[in-house]
Amino acid sequence: MTGPLPPLRRLLLVLLLGAGVGVLGTVVHRDRWPWALVAALVLVLAAGVLARAWVGGAGPLVLGGGMLACTIALVQTGPGGDVLVPAGDDHGILWLLGSVAALVPVAFLPRRWFARPEAGAEAGAAPGAGDRGVADARVGPGGAVRVDGPVER
Numbered sequence: 363m364t365g366p367l368p369p370l371r372r373l374l375l376v377l378l379l380g381a382g383v384g385v386l387g388t389v390v391h392r393d394r395w396p397w398a399l400v401a402a403l404v405l406v407l408a409a410g411v412l413a414r415a416w417v418g419g420a421g422p423l424v425l426g427g428g429m430l431a432c433t434i435a436l437v438q439t440g441p442g443g444d445v446l447v448p449a450g451d452d453h454g455i456l457w458l459l460g461s462v463a464a465l466v467p468v469a470f471l472p473r474r475w476f477a478r479p480e481a482g483a484e485a486g487a488a489p490g491a492g493d494r495g496v497a498d499a500r501v502g503p504g505g506a507v508r509v510d511g512p513v514e515r
Contacts, residue, residue, distance in 0.1 A: 387402035399456060
């Protein structure tokens with residue numbers, strides 16, 4: 363497979379990423395208090411930034427949906443009566459609210475932080491050529507190189 367993934371596949375992968383982050387955070391948030399919770403929340407934040415960069419504005423929402431679905435499934439009482447997040451447990455409440463709160467700032471980050479460089483660049487322009495105050499080089503038809511601006515020899 364070559365080229366970028368279609369948007370629907372990217373959304374599904376972000377949903378799966380959210381499920382993985384939700385499972386991992388739910389399992390480890392109580393271990394080595396408070397550092398495991400901090401690490402889990404940093405993971406949520408990093409996954410949110412990845413989702414936003416990869417999918418766009420819907421990324422954090424889809425990631426949160428996957429996380430929430432798996433977290434809700436894991437807080438239920440298991441077949442043997444086991445519970446990963448006991449009712450009324452402060453650690454569990456911090457994990458549930460903190461994971462959602464970690465995604466909110468990601469959703470409101472400026473769109474330009476996630477813009478792809480090639481989207482704003484002119485086709486055929488040499489990367490970064492206009493940034494340094496030197497001549498811009500462009501590849502023209504047939505592979506000929508055209509230089510605009512002063513050329514020092």
